[in-house]
Amino acid sequence: MGTLNDLFLTLASAIRGLLALWGFPPLLAAAVVDIADFVLVAALVTVNIIVIVWLDRRVAAFFQERLGPNRVGPFGLLQSVNDAVKLLGKESIIPVAADRKLYKAAPLMIFTVTVLLYGFLPYGKGMAPVDPDLSLLFFIALSSMTTIAILMAGWGSNSKYSLLGGMRTVAQVISYEIPMAFSMLGVVMLSGSLNLGAITEAQRGVWYIFLQPLAFVIFLISSLAELARSPFDMTEAEQELVAGYHTEYTGMRFALFFMAEYGNLFGVAALGATLFLGGWQGPFLPGYVWFLGKSWLLVLVILWLRWTFPRARLDQMMKFNWKFLIPLSILNILLTGVGIKLYQYFTAVGR
Amino acid sequence: MFGIGLVQGLYTTAKRFFMKKVTQRYPEVLPDLAPRSKGSFAFDADACISCCLCSDACPNGVIKVDYSVGEDKRRRLELYRMNLGYCLFCGLCVEACPKSAIVFKTDFDLACFRKDDNLFAWKGPLPRPAAAVQAPAAADAEAVPVAPSGGSPTAAGGGS
Amino acid sequence: MRDAALIAEALGPELGGGVGLEADSSARELSVAGRDLATVLSGLKSLGGFVLLDIDAVDRPEGFDLSYRFLDRGGEGPVAVLTVKVRADRGRPLLPSVMHIWKSADVLEREVWDLMGVVFEGRTGLTRILCRDDFVGHPLRKDFALERPDRFPEAAESEGGRA
């Protein structure tokens, strides 16, 4: 098990050793390993999106007493590949009145952000491709970049529906970032670190979902809003805004938005698994398997919520955020602080 | 209130998740249609007396009946054509037919690639042989889809 | 359901003299002259218990027969329709609008104007409602030419494919 667990780390060090043997300078060797990391991450992103899109459709179908895609490939697994190829072949239309630069840049930007997010995740012990001390902060900062991309798309399309979708996104995502960050603060206070790997390490004994159930619920709700997933998918609200910010997009540009949406879904689920479900910690199986499994479990929960609830109303959702969720998340921080102090006091007394 | 409805909803969807699915795997499993289903038409050329009641009854002018009158003053069917693209499947022609020469059948796969393929036609023996010689085609009671010039052989008339 | 004759009687004093109002109890119809239409309909409104459901027009050689269909919910017994009939002149079909009395008359009058060409006076927004804005003519009139090649040139072309 040990070898399997450290498979990727062993590989990386093997590459480094091999390059050193061939006389590469260490900096260059590190660059080669980084590139290999990037390729792996990009592959993971793509595969993941394909799997999650399939999972979404399949799970949705099962909730709705249907079978879902089951024709292309085993269990319909290749359906998403099929769709991606189809979208590649579609005509790419740019509206005449669109702001061409913004219009073209937006899908690239949103997808880049998604790929970057994956770079900070700790897939196993010491397996975060990019591992700054403040990786959690980086993650949050990056994920809010999607707002800008969506606003770019909404504005650049020069369509009223797109613009409304973009504006809704800004209002929604910026508001919900606050409870999301606050809910993470509880975890950070417990673990004493902003590094995702260290936070996972700190959950060796007990997962934070048991210490921070309130924070987990807040995190789940606000991450739905952050991802613009139902019941908070006002940004693309098909029944109101046709397709929201990507109304005017076709072909591969649309596919990039679509893939970014599902990529972010996994990204946030993986963050949740890291923060609350102990990340790669788990017996018997290699760490990355645990990590992926827990993330997909959270993805499933998000899908379950999505396929059960209707869409909320924008103002009610804002009200819910500002008047309920944010106070609750602050309360959670307070409780966590008090809890930590009490714990410290009692352990001190016990000693 | 207070999220009870939300939890109930989650319970409901979770319950249905594990229940039997209603999807029919169509091409492998054909639907079990009621015998009365108005899928398409079956035409019995032998029974047809070319009375044109069906084409008169049709609200949309779908049916075209061509006949010739023989020496014995009897009508002989030459061509029976339905343009199913305009058909309402209302059943007025079936109702009007005194000989039950045109009836519904449950074959429903009428989809076709070209508008012209939407014809359902029976053509009499052409060119007309001598009265003594009965052309074998006339014995073919089941209406065969006759593709117009260059039409695909899988035209939509029957369940071919 | 109230008797049509009784309704006409009840309307009488409110309307004052000079109103041409005939009642047919068996058909539950009131016939009025065009100039008195608004008076009668506002009388019905003040009687209460009526709902204006429909206005339909029939193009007859002697003029356009308009029927205002009211649901009569007053009185004893089942709900029934009360029809107020009025005739508009064939050459110059002009009737007073009742939109200010019965709100539902808005769309109904527009429909009658659009399809039958009866003009309702004293209201705004009498525009086409079912036909497109640049449509010429009033299709439900009997003299409306169905076969006009210039109306749907594209349809005439594809006619060849039709059986």
Place this chain on the structure above:
Amino acid sequence: MSDSTTVEQEDALETQEYTLNLGPQHPSTHGVYRARLRLNGETIVSCESIIGYLHRGMEKLAESRTYAQFAPYTSRFDYLAGALNSWGYALAMEKLGGIEVPERAEYLRVIVGELQRIASHLVMVSSMVIDLNAVTAWMYAFTAREGILDLLEEVTGSRMNLNYIVAGGVTEDLPEGFTARAEKTLDELKSRLDDFDRLVSGNEIFLGRTRGIGVIGRDLALEYGMTGPNIRASGERLDLRKDAPYSVYPRFDFEVPLLSGGDSFDRYYIRLLEIHESVKLVRQALGAAPAGPVRAKVPRVWKPAPGEAYAQCESARGIQGYHLVSDGSVKPYRMHLCSPSFVNIGVLPVISPGLTIQDFVSTLASMDIVLGEIDR
């Protein structure tokens, strides 16, 4: 900073109204309805409803068809409740020609008509929830409707445009063993509807989207001539099946549900209640239908005496009236349909100012319009 300055600043915030064309191609306008909205942000300032995109000239078409030939077209008016439309037309024809309908046919009409009403209401509730993006609930209702359509197909051969109820009765008798299958389907319908109800009706998000939204008061509804479930949700008990009984409805024991909120939720919920009443009606009619012929003899070339007839019936969307004018020939001189959706939609521009786009969508969905019937 005092309060007054804040207010002044808000006033100074310059916003620009803009026009948004919601439709005719839009996911939630239920066909080709178009609303031209003047918006301030997401709030509607004024609304103009534009219809006619599905105008097929049916009333003109009727003048070039015989009476019987036009019957199949009637189910294309309100294509979700085709049988009920044909029923109204058949009533008008029977009134015009004085045709007696056999008793069994009346029962069969009630069975098929109420099944059709169930199917139509199921479409309404499901399209309402899918406009609010509750996709799974939509599927449950549509799956339930599938069973009803199968029953209809078994009786009539068609699923939507039935042409079953014709002047003088119905086209065919019930098939063998229909009662048992219908009971089974109705049981399944109940289990699905219960799940649907549990999934949607108590959902806080759904309630937030529909409660108190698009309120149509009783007086407003009457003034605009609204009928059907829409007005019954506004607190006015108006149902021709009770108030002006036709066919054999007086013989059955059923309620007319009544809600008084007049908001989107009540307009949605009353349909669910009515489905249960219709199920009761179908069960009773199945049990009580006497034996006998199902169709009176109507001559093939039917020439009614000159005159006119106006017949009304309670469709799934309200009171619909057919006006038939005969000049003694085989073709109607004039055919007019008073369609409930056409009248109901008239109130929408009045209630929409002040709603947001999201509210507008849920309100429009709760009005349950069918464009085939509005545009004719």
